[in-house]
Structures are given as C-alpha cells and as structure tokens.
Amino acid sequence: MKPPATAADFLAMHGWGDGQISPVAGDASFRRYFRVQEGDRQAILMDAPPPHEDPKPFIAMAEYLANSGFAAPEIFARDLTQGLVLLEDFGEHRMREHLDQQPEDEESIYRQVIDLLRELHRIPAAPVPAYDWLQYLREVNLLTEWYCPAQQLDVDAEAFVACWKQVLAPVLAAQNNPVTVMRDYHAENIMLLADGRLGLLDFQDALVGHPAYDLVSMLQDARRDVSDELEEKMLAYYLADRNEEAAQEFRSHYAILGAQRNTKIIGIFTRLCVRDGKQRYLEFLPRMWRLLEKDLQHPALEPVAQWYARNIPAEVRSRSIPLPEKTE
Known part of the structure; x- marks a missing residue:
C-alpha cells in the first residue's frame, strides 16, 4: 500500500x-x-x-x-x-463498527439510513444511466460465469436468463419513475459524522432504477448480519405511507431485487477469490446463500427458485469453493 x-x-x-x-x-x-x-x-x-x-x-x-x-x-x-x-475525510466512525460496539443503537441508526433513502427517493434522480435489462442480466450472469465453474457445475445458463427475464419484468415496469440507486448502500459505506448526519461513500456506480434496490442492499447486508426482525421492521417503516396493495407490490419487487443482488454478489465474491486471489470474500458466501434462499421463498421468484433447485442443490451451496493453486 x-x-x-x-x-x-x-x-x-x-x-x-x-x-x-x-x-x-x-x-x-x-x-x-x-x-x-x-x-x-x-x-x-x-x-x-x-x-x-x-x-x-x-x-x-x-x-x-x-x-x-x-x-x-x-x-x-x-x-x-x-x-x-x-x-x-469523514473520519473513522463507521456505522458497521459503531453497531458492533453499541448494538443498542441499531434500530435508531437503521431508521436514520432509511430516512435518508426516503429523502433521496423524493428528489429528481441523478443524471446517470438506467438500471436496465442488460445491467440486471449481466449481473446475475456472474453466478453462471464464476460460481458455477468454480464448483464444476454444468448448469442450464440459457434457462437461467429466461427465468430472470420473467421475474424481473414487473420490476422494470415499475421503474417508469426511477430514483437514484447508489448500489452499495450498506453499513460499511455509511460514516457517522460529528454533526449527526450520515456520510455517504462508494456511490460511483450509481444508476437510476427501483427504490427497493438500496433498501435491500442495506437490510440484506452482505457483510453484516441483520436480523429478520429488524429487516421486517425497517421495511415496514419505509412503507408506512403506502396502502396495502402498493406495499405488497413493493415487497414483491424487494424480494426479486434481493435475489438479483445476492445472486450477483455470490458471483462477484467468487470472482474476487478465483481471479484476484482475495480469499477472504469466501467467508461471506454462507450469509449470501442464506439471504438468497430467503428471497427465493417469495412466490414471485418461483421460476428462479426452481432453476436453483435443479441446477445448484442445497448440498452444493454449502460446499466450499476449491481455492486456486498458488504458483511460485
């Protein structure tokens, strides 16, 4: 360094x-x-x-x-x-470490990060590209491009794309009034500033898309355990001003984007290990599979859930990825 x-x-x-x-x-x-x-x-x-x-x-x-x-x-x-x-320099007072040391602050800080998203979603979106079909599919394909070969799995990649096209259709249709999506909105990218505000980091890959994306990024954090109870409480908090029909539709999109994001991250973390030698990312995979499996229980994801059941059974998901041989 x-x-x-x-x-x-x-x-x-x-x-x-x-x-x-x-x-x-x-x-x-x-x-x-x-x-x-x-x-x-x-x-x-x-x-x-x-x-x-x-x-x-x-x-x-x-x-x-x-x-x-x-x-x-x-x-x-x-x-x-x-x-x-x-x-x-926003200093070193990061949300992740603060909550590790002071877990009693968890609900109040998560409410603050949800409030920030609600404010962001009320203003005109940033002048950045759209989160479109191509981007969503490019991301989920990281699983078949990196994770499946690393596990020596021969999977039906064509059916995988077809399933995702089917389940993502309502999400894309709901993006007719898109919001700014920072894409890496989670506890390790939030700084707790001295003036009480939240300092934002790692937003260079922002797109405009669905408001559920950053919400699921925060509440299904790849690097920090968020309890199912807290996730549900914060999701309900975000949806407090919506009627039941709108809230149910949002929850469906939230599960779809959770599965999309968690699928992508499994592929990315595998690539970081296999291609870049960053083996520490493998320790996050059990959490990612748990989150993905929870999302796949939603009825809106049935086609994708069936693909996973056929192509990556449960006993494979818990199997360690073989590490690349070191070269002299």
Whole structure:
C-alpha cells in the first residue's frame, strides 16, 4: 500500500506538500485510499488508476449528492489523467463498527439510513444511466460465469436468463419513475459524522432504477448480519405511507431485487477469490446463500427458485469453493 509515485507532486500542487500519507482500508476494486495528515487538517487521497478506474462518476455523484443536501465528501482537488482525487475525510466512525460496539443503537441508526433513502427517493434522480435489462442480466450472469465453474457445475445458463427475464419484468415496469440507486448502500459505506448526519461513500456506480434496490442492499447486508426482525421492521417503516396493495407490490419487487443482488454478489465474491486471489470474500458466501434462499421463498421468484433447485442443490451451496493453486 505505497502511494503512487505521482502523489507527492499532486499534493504539493494543491497545497498539501507537507502532508504525511498513510494507507486506509480499501474496497473490492482497484481503487486505493490514503489519509493525508498535515498539522490539524486531514484529507483522503483516492488513487483510481486508469484504465482500471475512472474517478469522474464518483466526482459527479459526490457533487449531485452534496448539491441535494446529503453528506458526500467535498472534492478538494483532482487529476483525472493520473486518477488522483483529494477529498474530504469523514473520519473513522463507521456505522458497521459503531453497531458492533453499541448494538443498542441499531434500530435508531437503521431508521436514520432509511430516512435518508426516503429523502433521496423524493428528489429528481441523478443524471446517470438506467438500471436496465442488460445491467440486471449481466449481473446475475456472474453466478453462471464464476460460481458455477468454480464448483464444476454444468448448469442450464440459457434457462437461467429466461427465468430472470420473467421475474424481473414487473420490476422494470415499475421503474417508469426511477430514483437514484447508489448500489452499495450498506453499513460499511455509511460514516457517522460529528454533526449527526450520515456520510455517504462508494456511490460511483450509481444508476437510476427501483427504490427497493438500496433498501435491500442495506437490510440484506452482505457483510453484516441483520436480523429478520429488524429487516421486517425497517421495511415496514419505509412503507408506512403506502396502502396495502402498493406495499405488497413493493415487497414483491424487494424480494426479486434481493435475489438479483445476492445472486450477483455470490458471483462477484467468487470472482474476487478465483481471479484476484482475495480469499477472504469466501467467508461471506454462507450469509449470501442464506439471504438468497430467503428471497427465493417469495412466490414471485418461483421460476428462479426452481432453476436453483435443479441446477445448484442445497448440498452444493454449502460446499466450499476449491481455492486456486498458488504458483511460485
């Protein structure tokens, strides 16, 4: 985790030449992050190296969110050619660790993150691409492209796509008035700021789509256990102002998008292990299968549930993925 060779000149050019650089935790992408400390001020240096990463979507979304009244990091400086961005440091008080240490705050903080989504869904959507058929199907296909080969499964990939087209149709039809979807809205991307607001991170892949997506991302968290009781309470809280018919339709779409997202994540976490050697992501797979199986119980997902039963039976889902052999 050494900073890029161009970091010193970039920081000096923008008034941070005497800053001390130290690494901070990254994510599952090629992006890297460093804390820059200079006297009593600090900032975060994002290294988003081209061609693997493009920081422009992050910058655009940060500006959209900030202009809409949400707490997104202020952009202090940028060098798009080098892929360097200097941005506001939200500190280290993250929702995930706070709740690990103070679980009594769980319901109040989850209400706050749901309130933020409700506000986001009331304003005009960001000027970003749509969450369309192609994107939804590209994502679920990560399971047949990565998980199934890793488990040496010969599956009916064509039927898999046909099932998803069938169950996703009502979700796409409901996106005629789309909202901003941040796509990675979960406890490890929410900072608890000193002023009581929620600091938002990791929104560079935002699209416009269905309001259930970020809700299910938060309540069916890939990295943190959320009890069924809390999930139901927060889902009911989000739907409190809808009539019974609208609420039931939303719950159906919520289950569909939960299954879509959890399917995608199983594929992504397998890819991170097999292709990138990041074996720690395998520890999340039992949680992902539990969440997916819960979603598949919804009647709206019967075609997909039947495909899973035929192609990936329960005894396979609990089987460890063989790790790639290490090369010298």
